[in-house]
Amino acid sequence: MTVRVQEADFDIGAELASLTAGNTAVGGLGVFVGLVRDVADGTGVSALTLEHYPGMTEKALEGIEAEARDRWPLEDTLIIHRVGRMLPGDNIVLVACTSAHRQAALDATTFLIDWLKTKAPFWKREETDQGERWVDARESDDQAAARWGAP
Amino acid sequence: MTVRVQEADFDIGAELASLTAGNTAVGGLGVFVGLVRDVADGTGVSALTLEHYPGMTEKALEGIEAEARDRWPLEDTLIIHRVGRMLPGDNIVLVACTSAHRQAALDATTFLIDWLKTKAPFWKREETDQGERWVDARESDDQAAARWGAP
Amino acid sequence: MKLLYFAWVRQRIGAGTEEVTPPTEVTDVATLVDWLRARGPGYAEAFKDTRAIRCAVNHTYVEVDHPVAAGDEVAFFPPVTGG
Amino acid sequence: MKLLYFAWVRQRIGAGTEEVTPPTEVTDVATLVDWLRARGPGYAEAFKDTRAIRCAVNHTYVEVDHPVAAGDEVAFFPPVTGG
Numbered sequence: 001m002t003v004r005v006q007e008a009d010f011d012i013g014a015e016l017a018s019l020t021a022g023n024t025a026v027g028g029l030g031v032f033v034g035l036v037r038d039v040a041d042g043t044g045v046s047a048l049t050l051e052h053y054p055g056m057t058e059k060a061l062e063g064i065e066a067e068a069r070d071r072w073p074l075e076d077t078l079i080i081h082r083v084g085r086m087l088p089g090d091n092i093v094l095v096a097c098t099s100a101h102r103q104a105a106l107d108a109t110t111f112l113i114d115w116l117k118t119k120a121p122f123w124k125r126e127e128t129d130q131g132e133r134w135v136d137a138r139e140s141d142d143q144a145a146a147r148w149g150a151p
Numbered sequence: 152m153t154v155r156v157q158e159a160d161f162d163i164g165a166e167l168a169s170l171t172a173g174n175t176a177v178g179g180l181g182v183f184v185g186l187v188r189d190v191a192d193g194t195g196v197s198a199l200t201l202e203h204y205p206g207m208t209e210k211a212l213e214g215i216e217a218e219a220r221d222r223w224p225l226e227d228t229l230i231i232h233r234v235g236r237m238l239p240g241d242n243i244v245l246v247a248c249t250s251a252h253r254q255a256a257l258d259a260t261t262f263l264i265d266w267l268k269t270k271a272p273f274w275k276r277e278e279t280d281q282g283e284r285w286v287d288a289r290e291s292d293d294q295a296a297a298r299w300g301a302p
Numbered sequence: 303m304k305l306l307y308f309a310w311v312r313q314r315i316g317a318g319t320e321e322v323t324p325p326t327e328v329t330d331v332a333t334l335v336d337w338l339r340a341r342g343p344g345y346a347e348a349f350k351d352t353r354a355i356r357c358a359v360n361h362t363y364v365e366v367d368h369p370v371a372a373g374d375e376v377a378f379f380p381p382v383t384g385g
Numbered sequence: 386m387k388l389l390y391f392a393w394v395r396q397r398i399g400a401g402t403e404e405v406t407p408p409t410e411v412t413d414v415a416t417l418v419d420w421l422r423a424r425g426p427g428y429a430e431a432f433k434d435t436r437a438i439r440c441a442v443n444h445t446y447v448e449v450d451h452p453v454a455a456g457d458e459v460a461f462f463p464p465v466t467g468g
Contacts, residue, residue: 011164012163012167013162013165013167014164016163016164016184017163017164020186023240024189024240025188025189025190027185027186027187028184028185029182029184029185029186030182031182032180032253032256033171033179033182034178034179035171035177036175037175037176037177037178038175039176088175089171089173089177102183106183106261109257110261
């Protein structure tokens with residue numbers, strides 16, 4: 001049940017190891033990592049800057065995590081989201097869920113990232129070949145979040 | 152596009168790092184790790200032994216991986232499955248997919264582990280409080296695999 | 303009342319945060335936005351299309367009919383794009 | 386013909402692999418199983434309920450009407466439980 005917002009990169013192996021360490025009730029670990037791509041909507045992207053709303057971000061992530069724990073029998077959850085400037089190939093976000101059962105771990109992982117994308121107050125600005133631009137919210141993200149029903 | 156069957160444990164962090172290294176077209180990484188639980192069907196489990204069918208296992212896993220690549224636009228895939236004797240908390244299987252898009256990465260990861268569970272020739276024997284027993288195939292696993300339609 | 307602006311809302315207004323004391327006719331988010339729009343061209347530009355803007359009062363998403371009062375923290379920002 | 390047995394099929398038969406030369410009436414998986422059943426109580430026990438057994442010929446899953454011939458690798462095992 002950990003939520004972190006940080007500028008620093010994270011060590012995926014170390015984070016996942018501490019999530020499962022000592023808990024032999026865990027049968028499945030689901031993970032999603034979001035990374036900076038070098039292209040978006042056909043335009044080359046050289047860097048990405050993540051802005052957020054300190055205070056509300058943590059509250060929103062904790063709310064999303066609590067919702068996942070209500071819906072699935074989870075052993076533990078982890079959300080780490082970076083802010084600041086990142087380059088292509090850099091990690092942006094890590095979401096992970098452990099459960100006795102694989103379906104719960106994977107479904108909850110998908111749920112967490114779908115909801116995070118539409119509810120947590122982060123904004124991306126891209127540096128592209130054609131200058132800087134704010135990333136537009138995607139309808140496909142709203143649809144992905146809506147699959148899981150109302151909060 | 153890597154498939155490995157091995158007795159040795161795997162280093163999740165190192166495996167995932169090499170899966171994404173140098174490919175800045177990757178926007179999402181989906182991962183599932185299966186671990187040995189200390190209880191199954193209400194009985195304490197002290198160890199698990201994984202047997203497989205050398206030759207057919209690799210062919211089956213490669214077939215499942217090829218099917219995933221047909222269905223989703225994936226950058227890369229990785230399946231590592233351990234065989235031999237393992238203890239509660241040990242890693243059994245690692246499945247990972249990278250894609251430009253998160254939905255493809257997560258769906259393909261779920262697909263790979265669902266199909267692996269019903270099609271790849273591995274068998275589990277548990278050492279329990281009440282002696283040894285072969286793990287029975289689960290109808291829920293057949294249903295999970297069937298969600299993805301015919302091969 | 304503390305106001306916060308993020309992403310292109312912040313850029314158009316030219317500030318990330320400000321303390322304001324709106325007149326008494328500002329009772330909810332909608333009347334607050336009307337009042338802000340009249341404060342200058344940056345505000346007018348930022349709040350041109352309110353369908354493109356989200357609002358949170360005290361860290362909770364709200365609709366435009368949500369009341370606002372002295373002491374509230376009110377934030378305006380575009381639809382979120384993290385993850 | 387090379388036969389392979391896995392998991393509890395292997396344990397009931399008491400061997401993981403064997404080379405056999407079945408009679409000419411053995412032409413498919415079903416007739417091979419009938420012939421194997423008659424080889425001893427371990428085989429009879431292993432093939433008691435064929436719905437609980439899967440078969441692969443040359444590393445590919447097959448149904449009981451699939452042909453078998455000299456040179457084939459034929460494997461019998463329970464439904465898989467990996468992952």
